[in-house]
Amino acid sequence: MTDAPRDRTDQSLIALRRILRATELYSRDLAQSAGLTPAQLRVLQITAARDGSATPKALATQMGVSQATVTSLLDRLEARGLAKRERSETDRRQMNVLLTQSGRNAVSTAPDALQQRYVSAFEKLKDWEQAQLLASLERVAEMLNADDMDASPVLTTGEIKGPTGT
Amino acid sequence: MTDAPRDRTDQSLIALRRILRATELYSRDLAQSAGLTPAQLRVLQITAARDGSATPKALATQMGVSQATVTSLLDRLEARGLAKRERSETDRRQMNVLLTQSGRNAVSTAPDALQQRYVSAFEKLKDWEQAQLLASLERVAEMLNADDMDASPVLTTGEIKGPTGT
DNA sequence: GCAATTTCGTTCGATCATCAAACTAACCCA
DNA sequence: TGGGTTAGTTTGATGATCGAACGAAATTGC
Known part of the structure; x- marks a missing residue:
């Protein structure tokens, strides 16, 4: 009972972890090389990816952190002149x-x-390899995502799926 | 409707990011459900995976953080009775x-x-799908790990080296 | 053998990320 | 108009993280 097909599951998990590890370590070096923390860089990247404009709420949602955290990140970024805040005209809360x-x-x-x-x-x-890889990655993403974990930039009205119900 | 025939490279990147995002958010919930922080849980997991014994140095290396950080994590874990430290007999620095x-x-x-x-x-x-997926993941891991994973410098706009000399 | 060096871990001081709770301001609906 | 909701901030606390300085043990050079 040593190497059954069980083996493949393990191996794929190991590969997955290698991917995660590589990217995690990388993202740190990366941010550091820009004189930023990973979290700060992510704020900038997300904002940039959204056409250079985002709300704190959207950032919080997409980053998976609380709004308070985003506030503090923005404070720092603003203090360093990397970002700025402007009241929305259409909704002055935003x-x-x-x-x-x-x-x-x-x-x-x-x-x-x-x-x-x-x-x-x-x-x-090679072309076919790319196609194959893409299909595999999408499959894995599906497998991990299962439910709709919100990949959309736009806010969805409705309640937030929080495990802590009050 | 959603996607025009987007480039495969882009799509695979998106899938990769979805994977990273899912796992990152997950690891937080996970640790929280155990009453720990992600970093603390990782220390425990790594130690467990190493047969229940590890040195701070090894932990620091594997986690990609400084030794000072590990010390502080261990302090907390020890204070909560989840781990303990013992001087090595063979090398009393360890x-x-x-x-x-x-x-x-x-x-x-x-x-x-x-x-x-x-x-x-x-x-x-299905069996063949598993095999395929495994191959793909390992390939991606390779691609990210690349042999020379040294803290590559910043930018380098334009040309990117390809040290894929097997 | 002994001084110089390296390695391992800790301490210290500082910065940052993160959250929950309380709060303000603006919006919306009836 | 007023009650409920939403966006963002403030506050206070905990924790992760690092670099630098440090002590102790091992290793190396001679």
Whole structure:
């Protein structure tokens, strides 16, 4: 009973962990090389990816942290002149987070190392290999995501799935 | 409707990010459900995986954090009776980190949710699909790990080296 | 054998991330 | 108009993380 098909499950888990580990360690170096913390860089990246504008709420949701945390991250980024806040015109409760020129610089100065490395390797693959890899990754993502974990930038009205029910 | 024939590279990156995101958010819930922080849980898990004994140095290396950080994590775990430290006999500079019964409990009480979810899905796949998925994951892990995982410098706009010399 | 060096872990001081709870301001609905 | 809801902040607390300085043990050089 040593190496049954069980083995494959384990191996795939190990591979998955290697992927996670590599990217995690990477993201730290990456942020550091831009003089930022991982969390701060993520705020900038997400904002940049959203066309340079985002609300704290959206950031909190997408990052999976509380709004209070986002406030504190924004405070720091603003203090360093990487982002700025502006009241929304249409809904004056909301703030629009905008990147400054410095902020945009920081984002492009810190190219996503994971992305770079991965992309260059991916594009060296043969066509059918790419297709295969893509299918596999999507499958894994599905397997992990199961339910709709919110990948959408837009806010969905409705309650927040919180395990703590009051 | 959703996607125009987007580039495969992009799509695979998106899938990869979904994987990372899912696992990251997951690991937080997971640790919390065990009354621990993610970092603390990882110390316990790594120690458990090493047969219940590890040195701070080894933990620091594997986790990718400084030794000082490990010291502080161990202080907390020890204070809560989840782990304990013992001087090594063979090399009295070293400490052996050991799990207490509580510590072992905590590890098994916090089943790796990611693992659970993934495993059950994986094992539902057809045999050839499993093989395919495994191959793909290992490939991606390779792509990310690349032999020279050194803290690569910043930018390097444009050209990207390909040290894929097997 | 002994001084110099390296390795292992800790302490200290500082910065940052993170949260919950309480709070303000704005929106919305009836 | 007022009650309920939503967006964001403030506050106070805990924890993760690091670098630098440190002590102790091992290793190396000679």
